[in-house]
Amino acid sequence: MTELRAGGATDTGLVRDHNEDRYLADERLFAVADGVGGHKAGEVASQTAVETLQRAFTEPTTDALVDAVKTANRTVWDLAESNSDQRGMGTTLTAIALVDGGDEDRLAIVNVGDSRAYLLQQGQLEQLTEDHSLVEQLVRDGQLTPAEAQVHPQRSIITRALGLDPEVEVDSWELTPYKGDRLLLCSDGLTNEVSDEEIATTLRTVSDPEEAAQQLVNEAREHGGSDNITCVVVDVVDDDNRAEHASAILSAEPPPPPGRAQAATLQPTDDDAAGAGARATMAPPRAEPPAAPAARPRRFTWRVLAFILAVVVVIGLAFVAVGWYARHTYFVGLDNGQVAIFKGRPGGLLWFQPTLDQRTALAEKDVPPARLPDVKAGQEEATRAEAQRYVNALRQESAAQTSTTTTTAVAPPAPAPAAPAPSTP
């Protein structure tokens, strides 16, 4: 049984006069919503989104969570359409839910807008979500560096939000929760003020989730608190001992890539009544074709297992092939001053060392000098019979050489049994 423990904190900040952020920290469902819109419509949007999400999330699956976000979108949209004061209101929504992944519990993460979800795992902080914001789009297009985006005056313009359109594209991910993992949901009031390094330090050092959330809010206030600030910290306190079984595999895996947002031509919405200082919203053009479902990179699934298995099989086959090649050839070499036939490759191949197959009666000193370098290096032959033939040839050449040496002082360059004695001028 996966067990989670969570704590949240929210604050108006030092500049705004009311708080349009909302959060939810239920037993299995956690969310942060950052509302947008004038005449307090922003807080109506965020409140409506969080309440609808909680009500509509009735089945513990990722698809149900995505559907609940779409229901929340529709509810905010309908409310905005039916009330002129609230027309154009919208909200971000980032949520985490414990879902049923078949044989194990999973965490589903969904996102619309520029609130964020982070994962702190083994001390390393990783942003799980991708911002749907103008500056993020410019960074992706290579027109801004991440550092420039961090201080860009239009950094709070979002390109996707709940309530701006009857349909919404929802990014979603799944990951396997491991004991000791810590997740953070937060609005941009935190991330625009506090760096990822500072966030990581606080998450690493403050153990109680509620105190950690409050501490992060305090840091955003200390850095200026120019926006509403909201944080929810979720700790995985029990995981059925999955961490012990799978941490090795997990640590070998790359972090999940965020779902790619669709590149849309940006158009301002008809409402920009948020007023000076408040964030504006931009939405994709309404004529856009229906968005493709967001990709769901999984941290550890049967696909990964199948991949690992395939790699193991390929390595095994390569091992067998190399072994076969290394062990099924022969060479003629020297063993303690005697010509010998070895099984294997001269000098060995990888960890396959040659073995002595047969020592012959032919001594090194009897090997014809022209052949000696080959024999010393190891004369390779495909089969034992060929190696045997080579040894026989050596023996014959040696005998011929011995007989010619006894009749003449000059050894023939290519010894042959029937070589005639050279005539001396």
Ligand code: MG
């Ligand atoms: Mg905000």
